[in-house]
Amino acid sequence: MDNAMLDTLTEYITTKILKQPGRALNPQEPLISGGLIDSFSLVDLALFVEDTFGVHIDDTELNASTFDTLEQLISLIEARR
Amino acid sequence: MTTLTHLLFQSYQRDPDRVAIIVQHAGQPDRPVTSRDLLEGSSRYAQAYRQAGIQPGEVVILILQHGEDLIYSFFGAVLGGQIPSIMPFLTEKLSPERYRADLAALIGITRPSAIVTYPEFESEVRAALKQGDSVRAVLNTGGMTSRFQPDLSLLPGLERSPDDIVLLQHSSGTTGLQKGVALSHRAVLNQLEAYSQSLGLNSEDVIVSWLPLYHDMGLIAGFLMPVLREIKLVLLSPFDWVRAPYRLMQAVSQYRGTLSWLPNFAYNFCAQKIRDRQLEGVDLSSWRAVINCSEPVRWESHRLFYERFQPYGLRSNALQTCYAMAENVFGVTQSDLNAQPVVEEIDSEAYLTQRVARPALDGRPALKMMSSGRAIGNTQVRVLDDKHRDVPERVVGEIALRSNCMLTGYYNRPDATQKAFTKDGWYLTGDYGYLAGGELFVSGRKKDMIIVGGKNIYPQDLESIASQVPGVHPGRVVAFGIYNEEAGTEDVVLVAEVDTEDALERQQIADAVRQAVTRNSAIALRHVYLVSPPWIIKTSSGKTARSANREKYLKEMATASP
DSSP: OOHHHHHHHHHHIIIIISOOTTOOOOTTSOSTTTTSSOHHHHHHHHHHHHHHHOOOOOGGGOSTTTOOSHHHHHHHHHHHO | OOOHHHHHHHHHHHOTTSEEEEEOOTTSOOEEEEHHHHHHHHHHHHHHHHHTTOOTTOEEEEOOOSSHHHHHHHHHHHHHTOEEEEOOOOOTTSOHHHHHHHHHHHHHHHOOSEEEEOGGGHHHHHHTOOTTSSOOEEEEGGGSOSOOOOOGGGOGGGGOOTTSEEEEEOOSHHHHHTOOEEEEHHHHHHHHHHHHHHHTOOTTOEEEEOOOTTSHIIIIIIIIHHHHTTOEEEEOOHHHHHHOTHHHHHHHHHHTOOEEEEOHHHHHHHHHHOOGGGGTTOOOTTOOEEEEOSSOOOHHHHHHHHHHHGGGTOOGGGEEEEEEOGGGSSEEEEOOTTSOOOEEEEEHHIIIIIOBOOBOOTTSOEEEEEOOOEEOTTEEEEEEOTTSOBOOTTBOEEEEEEESSOOSEETTOHHHHHHHBOTTSOEEEEEEEEEETTEEEEEEESSOOEEETTEEEOHHHHHHHHHTSTTEEEEEEEEEEEEETTTTEEEEEEEEEESOOOHHHHHHHHHHHHHHHHHHHSOOOSEEEEEOSSOOOBOTTSOBOHHHHHHHHHHHHHHHOO
16 A cells, blocks of 8 residues: 555545544544545545546545545555556 | 315326426436326325325325435325425435434324335334334335326325325434424415515526425425426436536536525535536526525625636526525525625624624624525514514514415424414524515524534534443533534534543544444534533533533634634
8 A cells, every 4th residue: 555645645634624633544444434524525535636646536436335445545546547 | 275286287287298307317317207207106106105005194204315216206195195204315324223213203203104215225214113103114116016007086185185284394313303394285385386486487497406305495496396386307416416516517507507596505615616627618607596595695605606607607696595494385585586685794793792783884893794585475574582572673683484384383293383483473483683674684593503504403412422422421512513614504513521631532532422423413523622521511400501612612712722
C-alpha cells in the first residue's frame, strides 16, 4: 500500500470531512458503513481523489460495495492510475 | 368536492398515453410512466391489498426506495381506499437494530395493517413485528401480478369521502415516527388549488425533483401536485442526487424544467460541488423558479447559487422562497414568482434584545433577512405572543396559521393534536417570525428541533442514543444545532458528561458516541464535546435546557479558540 497516499487521504478525511485534525484512522476501518463519512461528504471525497490522484470515481460507485475502507480506496486508485 | 382517487382515474380516462412521470435512475435509461402505467401499476397493488384483506381506511406503510414500486404502491393504496405512509428506507449505515426500533415505534402508534417492502428486506421487516400487533400482512414487490386491467369495481377508493384521511406523513426519528400528520382528500386538494395558483402553475410547466417522497416537500410539491394536476414530472433519486448534484442541472436542461424545490443547504451544495465539465451544454434558462423551502432561507445561499449557475442561463428572479409544513399539507407562504424575494437588513441589537425587526440604520450592525413570501390564498397567517395575542408588525412572535387545508390531526394522537392548536383553532407552528407589509420573515424556532439538510431532527432522540454509550452519564447529554455558513444548514453538536479525564479514553468515548449516533439516526455529528460533571444545565423540573447549554458551549468554544 502506498503510504504517501494513505497519509494524504487520512489528512483530507480527518481535517475536511471529520473536522478532527490529528485523529488516527485505521486503514481497515469501515468509513461508509461505519458511519464516519456521511452521504453528503462522498461527493467531496470523489472530487478530492480526482483532483489529487487523477482518478475518476463515478457517482454510481460511491457506496460501501465499491470501497468502504482506506485500504480499499487506495487499491481502487492504484488499479486505475 | 372530489377525491385523489377520482382525479387519478379521470386523468387516465382523458389521456392514458400522456407521460405523467419520467423516472430517472443513475446508470439506467430514463423511464417514462404514462397515465395508463400509473393506473395499471397502482391497480396491481390495490388488488394485492384487497387480496390480503386490507380494508379501506386502514394504514399501509411503504418501505421502498425511489422508483416505480414506490409510486404504484402509494397510488395503489389511494385507489383501494387505504391510507399510505412512506417510511424512509434503511440506509447502509443505519443499524438494523435501530431501524427495527423505529419501525416498532411507528407501528405502536400508527397501527398499520400492512407493510410493503422488497423481497430481500422482508425478513428485516418481519423481525420488527410482534405477536398481537396490528400488522396482518407484509407484502413484497415481487408478489405483484405482472399485468392488470383496472376495474372500477376494484377501486373502493372511489367510495371515499373528501373528509376521509388519504395519507399520513411522518418526520424521522423515534419522536417523528410517533407523530403522523393525517391529511384528508379535501385538505390535499385545497392545498394544491391554492398553492398552484400562487405559482401560476400551468400546462407548460415541468417539475424536476430529487426530493425524497417521505418528506412533505417531495411528496406534495415534487410528486402529488404534478401528478394530480397533470404537470409533467421528472423524478430523480435522492440517493443519486446527493452523490451527483449535477444530475439536477442536467435533468432541468434536458427536459426544459421550469420548477424545482430545494432545501437551503442544497443551494450551497450545488454551488460548491458541481464541476464545470459536468455542466457542459447545460442550459438552465427554462427554470422559472427554484424554490427554497423546509429550512431557514438564507440570502447568502441564493447568492452563491446564482453566481455559480448564472453563466448557464439561470435567471436572477428564478430564486424564490416558500414557508411550508406538513400540517398545512405543504405551502403556507410563497414569494411572488415575478419578482425577487424581499430582502432587508434589520438592526441586530434591536432584534436580539427587543425582538423587533427594525430596518438597520447606516453603520449599525445588521442582520440580513429574506422573506418567505405572502400567505397563499387559502391560508391566514398571524404572529402571536406567548399568551396567543397578536403582536404588532415587525415584532417577533410565534407564527400561527389557519386554512382549509389543515391536518385532520396527528394520527391516533389526540393529545398532540390538541396541544398544537389555540382554543380558537389556530395552529401553532413552533416557529418564530415577524410580518412586515404582508411578507412573512421566519427567524427561528421555539421548539428545540434541529433542521439538517431540510430534515427535522429531534434532539431528544440523539440524546437518548448517546446516553446508551458506555462511559457517558445517562441523561447528562445535550444535543443542539449550530448554523454552518459554508454548508447553508445546521451542524449538530452533542455535549456529554463523562467521568474519565484520560484523553485517550475520552477520544474512544467520543468515537463511540459519533458512531452510535450515525448508526442510529443517520446524522453525522459535527462535534462531540465531552465534559466533566456537573456541566449540563437542567431546568428546575429536571429537563435539559437546550438553549442555555448551547449558549454555554458557544461561550466555551469562543474562549478556547486561539
